[in-house]
Every structure is written in C-alpha cells, then in structure tokens.
Amino acid sequence: MKLHTLSGYIQFIYLIEDEQGLLLLDGCSRADVKRVCSFIKYELKRSITDLKLIVVTHMHPDHAGGAHKLRATTGAKIAAHPNTRNWYAGMSGRTAHVIDVMLTWWVAGRLGKPKRKVWYPPLLQPDILLNDRDALPDYPAFQVVYTPGHTNHDISILHMPTQQMYVADLVVRVKGELMPPYPLCHPNQYKQSLAKVAALNVTTLYCAHVPPLANPSAVLTTMLKKAPTFPKNHWYSFKGRVLGKLRSKR
Template sequence: MQLHIIPGYIQNIYLVQDAAGLLLLDGCSRADVSTVCDFIRQKLALPLTALKLVVVTHMHPDHAGGAHLLRRKTGARIACHPKACLWYSGLLGRTAHIIDVSLTWWVAKRLGKPKRHIWYNPILKADMVLADGQQLPDFPDWQVIYTPGHTDHDLSLMHQPSKQLYIADLIVSVKKRLVPPYPVCHPNQYKQSLKRVSALQPSRLYFAHLAPRTGESINFSDILAQAPTLPKNHWHSMRNRILHTLGWQTGQH
C-alpha cells in the first residue's frame, strides 16, 4: 500500500494506491478535481479509471465538493455514512451550505489562494453507504470508523495492517496547538470519538489540515479538555450574537 499525500486547495488530499487500484480517502473540493486527475495521469501514469472508490468523510466543501465530478470523470464509486446525504437538506441545510462554501473561500484567502469555483450539489448522490466497523469495498485492509461530533456523520478510515488512521477534521490546529474543529455540532459525540481514536492507539494519524503525526505524539486529554460542552456551530453562534446585541447574556431570561 502506498499513500500519496497531495496538496489540495485548502486541505491535504490522500490517495491510496494498491493492487485493487486507487482509493481517495476523501471527496476533496471541486477545485481539487483537476489536481487529482493530473496526479493520476502524470505522476502515476495510470488511466483515470484506476480510481475505484471515493469516500466522503463528511459533507463540508473541502471533503465532498469534488466527489460527483470525480465520479463523472473516472467512473469511481462514492461511499459515505448514511446521514451524509441529508446533511444539507431543507432550508436550514441549504443556508448552512452557502455559509460553508463562503467559509472555504475565507480560508483560501487566508492561505493566499485565489478564489476558485467550488460550488457543488449539497445533496450527495452516493453509490453506497458505509457502516461503522466495515471494510471498504475492494479495499479490505481499510476499516470504517464512525467518529461523529464535527457533524453527525463523520467517518475516519484505518489501514488495519499498519494501524494508520485518517481522521479528516476531528482535530485541527490553531496557533500551533491541537484543538477541536469548528463547528462541533454534537459535543458529547465528539468527546466519545476522540476517546475512541485514542483507544485505537493508531501508529500514525493523518489530518485534513495538518501534517501527519505519530499517534503517541497526540495529547488527547488536552484536546478533550478544550472540547465544548454545548454545540458550537453557525446557528448557536448567530443566536449568541443576537442575544449579545440585545444586551442579554447566555442563560438569562
């Protein structure tokens, strides 16, 4: 198994190469599709049809935005958690999608990247859904680990023979300190996910927005101590701003 790490628009892209073909550990952003295709054709000297499976770990623009277009170009199948397809459904979901696309452009600007076309269908049309603990189709060395909290449908992926684990946005870095991501929509589930990852004792961890690190180098207790007790997302932030504007304090009536 070879794991190729490719710099993406605002995140790391992880492309697995083994005897079964190519596996993309996340759906990238729409802006990353040409990057992935060029890497397959030029660096690996393989046809685009070598990409067999694209996993969407969650529905945010830098993890799901390229999935549909990659399937159209390569014929790869898309897999995700059953709840992922409904994440942006309804009026509130579509509003959240617009906010998340805008946040992606904001992050890109902070990284010195130009504004790129990243809009994508907020309703994922997956070919298959994944259950906690199952092996990935065609790639049985990779196990699905359900790690919700950031959203209600986050997946992590473990290469069982080597105990290497991709955890997407479960942990990020702010001012060189490892911290929970934004948003944390389900705080209790997030804490349980952190504990589960810690208990797996991964040999190496791969992140969407950080360089890889050894599992033993991660202070999970410190990250757990920083985890919110209440949801920390767009809607709660908006509510708190409104209350602050009205001169209220959270929890008072």
C-alpha cells in the same frame, strides 16, 4: 501499497495506490478535481479510470465537493455514511451549505489562495453506504470508524495492518495550535469519538488540515480537554452575537 499526499485547495489529499487501483480517502473540494486527475495521469502514469473508490468522510466543501465530478470523470464509486444524504436537506440545510462554501473561500484567502470554483451539489448521492466497522469495498485492510461530533455523520478510516488512521477534521490547527474543529455540532459525540479513537491505540493520525501526528494518545487527550460543552456552529455563533448585543444595550 503506497500512500500519496497531495496539497489540495485548503486541505491535504490522501490517495492510496496499489496494483488493483486507486483509493481516495476523501472527496476533496471541487477545486481539486483537476489536481487529482493530473496527478494520476502525469505523476503516477495511470489511467484516471484506475480511481476505483472515493470515500466522503463528511459533507463539508473540502471533503465532499469534488466527489460527484470525480465520479463523472473517472467512473469511481462514492462511499459515505448514510447520514450524509440529509445533512444539507431543507431550508436550514441549504443555508448551512451556502455558509460552508463561503467559509471555504475565507479559509483559502487566509492561506493566500485565490477564489476558485468550490460550489457542489448539497445532496450527496453515494453508491455505497458505510457504517461503523465496515470494511471498505475491495479494500478489506481499511475499516470504517464512525466518529461523529463535527457533524452527525463523520467517519474515519483505519488501516488495520499498520494501525494508521485518517481522521479528517477530528483535529484541526488554529493559529498554530491543535484544536477541535469548527463547527462542532455534537460535543458529547465528539468526546465519545475521541475516546473511541484513543482506545484503538493508533500509531499515526492523518488529518485533512494538519501534518501527520505521531503521538495520537497525547493529542487526543489534549482535544478532550479542549472540547466544548455546548455546540459551536453557525446557529449558535449567530445567536451568541445577537444575545451579546442585546445585553450590551441594557
């Protein structure tokens, strides 16, 4: 089994290769679809239909944006937590979806990347639903760990033989400093997720926006100290700005 790390539009892409096929540890962004398919065809010298399973850790554009297009192109199945299906539902959900797409472009601009196509369907249609402690279909060495906080449906993927873990956005980097993610919709759940991962005694954390972390215990302890008490998301940020302006006028 081999782990291939690709540089995506705004995140790292992790592709697992073995004899039976290929496993993509997250759904990438819509802008990454050609990159993934080209890597499979020209670097690995394999058919794109060898991609068998796409895990979506949560619904943000750089984690779910390429899933439907990759499935249509390769025939792979999509696996995700049940709550992914409703994350962008309703008027407030559609608004959040638009904001998240715009934030993707903003991050890309900060990285010096041009604006690319990242729009994707806001409602995921997974083939397989994953719950806490489930083994990935056809990949029994990989176990699902439910790690909400960033959203209500985040999952991480633990490779049990090596105790290495892909945690997506559990840890990010802001101005060179490791930080909890934004948005952080459920701070109490986030703290519980940190404690849950710490209890697993993981050897290495693989993140979507940070190079592999070889000292997980110290990192998780630091994130626990930095975790906010109240939610940090689009609505709370907007409300905070409005209230701040109203107070300044008094």
